Amino acid sequence: MADRRFDIVLFGATGFTGQLTAEYLARNAPGQARWALAGRNRAKLEAVRDRLASINPACARLELLTADVTAPHTLTGIAESARVVITTVGPYLTYGEPLVAACAAAGTDYVDLTGEPEFVDTMYLRYHEQAKKSGARLVHACGFDSIPYDLGVYFTVRQLPDDQPIHVDGFIRAGGAPSGGTVASALGAMGRLRQAQAVARARRRAEEKPRDRTVRVVAGKPHRNSVAQAWVLPMPTIDPQIVARSAAVLEQYGPRFTYSHYAAFRRLPVAVGTAAGTALVAAVAQIPQARKLLGKLREPGDGPDPDTRARGWFTARFHGVANGRSVITEVSGDRDPGYEETAKMLSESALCLAFDDLPPTAGQVTTAVAMGDALIERLRKAGISFTVLEKPPAHPPSRPRR
Numbered sequence: 001m002a003d004r005r006f007d008i009v010l011f012g013a014t015g016f017t018g019q020l021t022a023e024y025l026a027r028n029a030p031g032q033a034r035w036a037l038a039g040r041n042r043a044k045l046e047a048v049r050d051r052l053a054s055i056n057p058a059c060a061r062l063e064l065l066t067a068d069v070t071a072p073h074t075l076t077g078i079a080e081s082a083r084v085v086i087t088t089v090g091p092y093l094t095y096g097e098p099l100v101a102a103c104a105a106a107g108t109d110y111v112d113l114t115g116e117p118e119f120v121d122t123m124y125l126r127y128h129e130q131a132k133k134s135g136a137r138l139v140h141a142c143g144f145d146s147i148p149y150d151l152g153v154y155f156t157v158r159q160l161p162d163d164q165p166i167h168v169d170g171f172i173r174a175g176g177a178p179s180g181g182t183v184a185s186a187l188g189a190m191g192r193l194r195q196a197q198a199v200a201r202a203r204r205r206a207e208e209k210p211r212d213r214t215v216r217v218v219a220g221k222p223h224r225n226s227v228a229q230a231w232v233l234p235m236p237t238i239d240p241q242i243v244a245r246s247a248a249v250l251e252q253y254g255p256r257f258t259y260s261h262y263a264a265f266r267r268l269p270v271a272v273g274t275a276a277g278t279a280l281v282a283a284v285a286q287i288p289q290a291r292k293l294l295g296k297l298r299e300p301g302d303g304p305d306p307d308t309r310a311r312g313w314f315t316a317r318f319h320g321v322a323n324g325r326s327v328i329t330e331v332s333g334d335r336d337p338g339y340e341e342t343a344k345m346l347s348e349s350a351l352c353l354a355f356d357d358l359p360p361t362a363g364q365v366t367t368a369v370a371m372g373d374a375l376i377e378r379l380r381k382a383g384i385s386f387t388v389l390e391k392p393p394a395h396p397p398s399r400p401r402r
């Protein structure tokens with residue numbers, strides 16, 4: 001690995017999220033980091049590099065690598081030149097597989113921003129074993145999907161005893177707007193729910209279960225929640241699946257772990273409107289022509305402007321309970337969650353894999369399993385807070401005497 005030309009290569013550097021990620025690295029990558037920009041269009045890459053040089057003059061010397069998903073040998077070139085590859089080339093169901101294949105073969109660490117469960121499960125079935133042998137760590141969902149929840153639940157269970165059954169509820173509130181790539185990925189995934197379920201079943205059959213421990217995602221019910229101080233709706237995104245995968249590997253999640261994932265709303269009409277709107281979009285997305293029309297709402301490369309991004313924010317609150325002891329924690333950020341905070345989370349994940357002392361892992365792994373405390377530490381320094389709001393008592397309260 002030490003003889004690789006680059007510590008990090010950013011593939012998709014010309015896209016909306018790719019450019020924000022490049023800017024984050026330009027501002028925050030350590031001076032000794034050897035990193036490069038990759039994409040399919042050299043002229044666009046040069047324009048990105050010029051912009052980065054105005055942020056950090058050293059970026060004028062960044063190398064540019066041209067590679068196209070439709071020419072897999074160019075991706076082999078990228079994977080073999082880097083210790084860690086970041087990719088923001090999505091929708092991942094459409095464009096993602098060749099790079100995962102190249103990284104699994106070359107033993108190169110890989111991070112992406114997918115929120116598409118079918119993609120993650122298909123990559124598990126096709127490349128997990130190969131990556132375990134080559135030593136590649138394939139870490140999907142290193143953005144707003146699913147770092148706040150994966151690391152938030154990891155942070156929460158570490159406040160509780162690990163020899164008791166643990167239940168955690170996660171409540172997410174956020175303000176922001178989507179990019180073209182996100183709209184295309186979400187619509188694509190909504191249009192393939194049956195295929196996604198079939199791949200998820202195949203994965204369940206293939207994946208080893210934890211021995212002597214159980215891990216389960218529990219779909220909650222809509223209700224008013226006092227910890228979230230909000231109306232909450234169950235949210236069947238990729239996040240609870242990722243949380244459960246971390247729990248299946250790490251003993252700190254206790255002998256019997258369950259997790260429920262919710263979207264939280266201060267006002268009931270907003271909760272009802274969001275649920276109805278999501279159900280309507282999911283129904284319309286089943287019709288290919290309608291999906292195309294909806295996709296035109298945001299073109300690829302387009303996304304929220306800097307003012308909108310500056311008004312963005314998120315809080316993910318967790319309520320963990322272990323045998324009567326309970327803890328409330330919160331992960332929060334004060335920038336646009338899907339893009340500025342995502343660029344931060346993705347970049348710090350790559351820097352963490354490249355430079356931090358981490359437990360030995362390989363194959364498809366989650367952020368909590370591959371990076372855990374080291375990544376929390378990095379994100380805290382980068383301005384994302386991980387806070388304990390209410391601690392469990394040091395010892396369980398003794399029973400009142402009669």
Ligand SMILES: NC(=O)c1ccc[n+]([C@@H]2O[C@H](COP(=O)([O-])OP(=O)(O)OC[C@H]3O[C@@H](n4cnc5c(N)ncnc54)[C@H](OP(=O)(O)O)[C@@H]3O)[C@@H](O)[C@H]2O)c1
Pocket residue numbers: 012013014015016017018039040041044067068069070088089090091092095113114115143144145146179180181182183185186299300301302303338339342
């Ligand atoms: N889960 C999260 O938290 C989160 C947050 C943000 C984004 N995302 C995901 O990230 C992905 C990117 O979103 P975005 O809005 O940044 O998309 P975007 O602006 O459309 O960028 C897509 C990138 O892919 C490149 N590309 C397209 N086809 C290619 C090919 N054949 N070969 C090589 N590169 C190719 C584009 O290159 P050109 O510039 O040359 O067209 C561009 O750089 C989406 O899947 C989105 O869902 C997820």
